[in-house]
Amino acid sequence: MSNSHLFLKSGFPRAPLQNGLGRYVCQLQRVTLKFCKNHGASRGMREYIENHLVDFAKENPGVVVYVKPRRHRGPVLVGEYLNGDREWLYCRNASKDDISKWLELLKTQNGSSSSLRLRKMWHTDLPSIQGPWTPFTLRSPEANMVTYPNPSASRPLDVEQSATEKLVELFKKQRFADEALEEKRAE
């Protein structure tokens, strides 16, 4: 995440209004193509409007297409979505293929993706299927068969070794080592 993303709105990938569960609704509601009639930077946009825009509008009757010529201003695509988002795309010197690709993107996404930082690539409404933890979850089945009072079950799990026990253990180790040495010498 770079500094330019610090103030970006963040969210999760979500389908608005359970889209696609009943029927699919294209989330792009209107698109405005702004261009200049004689500037070179709008050449691709003009070509797109001349050759492909009518087809686009016929294929997507649910999207209202507005065309707005403006003198000596850069070409711009503005998409407006059903969730109220508005996406502004500057298309200076873009070819007509570029523009058709950008329009395809506007048509297929469900909001302004460039103004949303995805916190995760997935999301769930039910984060836990097993419920809150209790002392009885994931308990060993052996614990069901124990008869109480039971000395081993009533002892705490984390009894530390006392200093005396440590010393005894050390002493035993030393004696074992000494015995081994003597045996070797005898050989």
Add this chain to the structure above:
Amino acid sequence: MFHLRTSLRFLILNKSNAPLPVLDQTRCFKRWVAPTLRELRKRQKKLGPQEPQPRSGFIEWNYRAELFAFGKRLHEEFQLPMLQTALTQPSYIEKEKVRQTELGISEVDINMQDNYELSERGAYLTNECVQAFLKHSFPLIPLEGIVAFKEYLLSTEMLSHIAAHLGMTELLLDSDYPPSKESLARSLLAIISAIEQCNGQERAFLFIRDFICTQMNQRDVFDMWNIEDPEVLLKQICEERKLGEVEPRLIGNCGKNTVLATYYIGLYVNKKLIGKGFGEDVTTAVKTASLDALQELFSIKDNMRPLNFQAQLKPSNIKAVEN
């Protein structure tokens, strides 16, 4: 040596022919940015909060095209006058009348119909259809549960949320902008009635199923239906189904008389376990256990199959359109 001399000569020649371009642009800290932003902010603050601008006030706005696209977006065929009527609130017509009289027009004549009647019919249709869907999806739930779900689905909040996400905020003709939640909800109901009149009842039911009933997806059932006394309800259900007496039993407990006390309680009916739950004391544990048992009895567990949103429904007791 010769090479050096020729190259030097070339350099001099070049210099005399084309002078080097003057670089008057320099990279520097832009000291004007912060003061400008500060000034703009100050002016904005002086103006105060601005009203949201209706999209219809823009130059690129064609209401007819918008209405056409609205129908196509929802995959419905509308007659545009009917759709226009469904999207006209009575308050808008009132406002227009007042405006015309203020302008000095003596005989106010507005050829517009409001959506009041349509929305009434739509409310009736939606109510019936949603109820049929819920009864079909949750056959084991008693009527009070169905009513709670229905209230959730048909609440003004939910209907206005759906209407806003279908793009009706901009299209709705209302006296004020942005339109209130009530008017959005009313006009969504009017749209449903308009679909019934344009395409027949089947399409209207499909619309209700696809856009309203689908809001039940992935919702926690007990969020919508707040059961006050689950133990009483469980007792009642067991009596109705003749299962027997409900008997709570302690399965386990730990941390007695501490802040971290936990009681694990199972509910038994005829020596059969029907539900279990935890709690910090016995009464809470019995409550959660009865909720668990109710989920089991109504088959609305968290891991239940998703609801069938492809079901073709036909509410039986629907009245025909009163024309």
